[in-house]
Amino acid sequence: MTARRRRRAVVGAALAALGALTFPQLAFGHALVAREDLPIPAWLFAWAASVVLVVSFFALSAGWRTPRFEQDSWRPFGGTVSRGLVSRAPEIAAAAIGVFLLGVSIWAGLRGTEAPDRNFILTFIFVTCWLGFPLVSVLLGDVFRPFNPWRAIGRAIGAAFGAVARQPPARLRYPEWLGRWPAALGLVAFVWLEVVYGAGDVSAGLTPHTAAIAALAYTGLTLAMMALFGVEKWIERGETFSVYFNMFSQLAPFEVREGRLGWRRPFSGAARWATMPGSVALVVASIGTTSFDGAQEGALKNAINDTFDKLVDAGFGLSSALRLTDSLYLLGCLLGVAAVYLLGVWGMRSVRNAPSLRKLRLGFAHTLIPIAFAYLVAHYFSLFVFQEQAQFTYLLSDPLGDGSDIFGTASAGIDYGLVGATTVWYVQVAALVVGHVCGLTLAHDRAIAYWGDYQQATRSQYWMLAVMVGFTCFGLYLLSSANL
Amino acid sequence: MSMATLTLFAHAGHYLWVMYIPPVLIVVGSIVKTTLSERRAEREEQAGAREESEN
Numbered sequence: 252m253t254a255r256r257r258r259r260a261v262v263g264a265a266l267a268a269l270g271a272l273t274f275p276q277l278a279f280g281h282a283l284v285a286r287e288d289l290p291i292p293a294w295l296f297a298w299a300a301s302v303v304l305v306v307s308f309f310a311l312s313a314g315w316r317t318p319r320f321e322q323d324s325w326r327p328f329g330g331t332v333s334r335g336l337v338s339r340a341p342e343i344a345a346a347a348i349g350v351f352l353l354g355v356s357i358w359a360g361l362r363g364t365e366a367p368d369r370n371f372i373l374t375f376i377f378v379t380c381w382l383g384f385p386l387v388s389v390l391l392g393d394v395f396r397p398f399n400p401w402r403a404i405g406r407a408i409g410a411a412f413g414a415v416a417r418q419p420p421a422r423l424r425y426p427e428w429l430g431r432w433p434a435a436l437g438l439v440a441f442v443w444l445e446v447v448y449g450a451g452d453v454s455a456g457l458t459p460h461t462a463a464i465a466a467l468a469y470t471g472l473t474l475a476m477m478a479l480f481g482v483e484k485w486i487e488r489g490e491t492f493s494v495y496f497n498m499f500s501q502l503a504p505f506e507v508r509e510g511r512l513g514w515r516r517p518f519s520g521a522a523r524w525a526t527m528p529g530s531v532a533l534v535v536a537s538i539g540t541t542s543f544d545g546a547q548e549g550a551l552k553n554a555i556n557d558t559f560d561k562l563v564d565a566g567f568g569l570s571s572a573l574r575l576t577d578s579l580y581l582l583g584c585l586l587g588v589a590a591v592y593l594l595g596v597w598g599m600r601s602v603r604n605a606p607s608l609r610k611l612r613l614g615f616a617h618t619l620i621p622i623a624f625a626y627l628v629a630h631y632f633s634l635f636v637f638q639e640q641a642q643f644t645y646l647l648s649d650p651l652g653d654g655s656d657i658f659g660t661a662s663a664g665i666d667y668g669l670v671g672a673t674t675v676w677y678v679q680v681a682a683l684v685v686g687h688v689c690g691l692t693l694a695h696d697r698a699i700a701y702w703g704d705y706q707q708a709t710r711s712q713y714w715m716l717a718v719m720v721g722f723t724c725f726g727l728y729l730l731s732s733a734n735l
Numbered sequence: 736m737s738m739a740t741l742t743l744f745a746h747a748g749h750y751l752w753v754m755y756i757p758p759v760l761i762v763v764g765s766i767v768k769t770t771l772s773e774r775r776a777e778r779e780e781q782a783g784a785r786e787e788s789e790n
Contacts, residue, residue: 292754294751294754294755297754297755297758298757298758301758301759301761301762302758305762550752598766601770710770710773713766713769713770714766716762716766717759717762717763717766720758720759720762721759724755724756724758724759725755727755728752728755731751732751732752
């Protein structure tokens, strides 16, 4: 090839590559691009989001020079409002609703159809509760607490025991080092059940019957732990759903203390959340599991398929190979998210007058809560919008999927045209950007509290900025590859 | 354009992840550069202060 030809080939290749990246729908050999009406390529959104984060970082450095979330700003509402919302009667009503819905779910799982999309239990647990409570918690506070069926059952059993034995039940002392670790492990186990164990059953995914058995087993375990350590102690530290939804409620402007509803500065609850072991693990588990769920059908798909083929070649059965592969990649996602966070913390440690590594690791864990929420919104927004139509129409009227029509809505369907692919993408981008800017703000506030001097605090946050930009680009990459 | 080149570009989508890396690299690079220059300035300041006190 002559030099001129080679130069022409290089220029042609560069132009073609630029075109391929700018108009990917024209260039991909075997990809279906769902959002052809985006004004710019998806990756350019990651660049724009990074610019927003950098600008926010400098705006915070310039205008936020004293900590605003460290001081307790909680103020109680008037007695009438508090009594109306958090007194005994509404608490008993909420507990009864919670126990009833848990019962309906288990009953539907055991007795209803095995078709996952026609049975009440899967949508109710994995969509309505799992995605709905974080959303409500961020807006209104710890709403799950009064509805928690296990807390209601545990308290009822405890009260009955007290009435018969005429003394409160004896409790073991909860080990302080255990902190929120049981809740973090429970969270991973819950997601594993849905996306790994369910996926292993190649024909049907997670069946309603398996979900009902898992709910019964979890109920037994939770009541046993409550009997050992006390209802409130286990709710506060070990019961996965309570601890998980409570984590999101720390961002809310409302909080109940000693039976009174009050108002506080939004996000200020988060500053006092990460005070015990396992807090980092919980929030990392939230981000890591969501990342894996998004990546398994996009970014990690080829790698997962390759590993799966190798395991099958090595003699594993299809289900075992799939579950083992997914478990390994889930673990990889958890470790990856933890490593990025610890890298940010390690970077902060290099700034003069930095607190100990342990204090930094725990002290900045709450800055990941808005990111965990943003990941949930970004990854499950469309699922939530579509499945909730099913939840409140045909699944409500026909929970067992046996042809009944309790509320006359059994024949309704899901309107998939309610939100388009482009709208979903914009919601995803907005959620990720807002979530990371909130995380950056919380981190900046905490840094000022730790370093005192806002200039040193800003220096320490260079590394958290890198973490936030990394998480944003990674999240957008996962979403763009999953949506292809 | 040859078939091999066409095939390469038809699969450009597989390498799109590369486009998500530059923002991270730019931020990390800027942080490293800023941190190093700030440390150098601090060292020079301390050295200057030492010299002044010795004189």
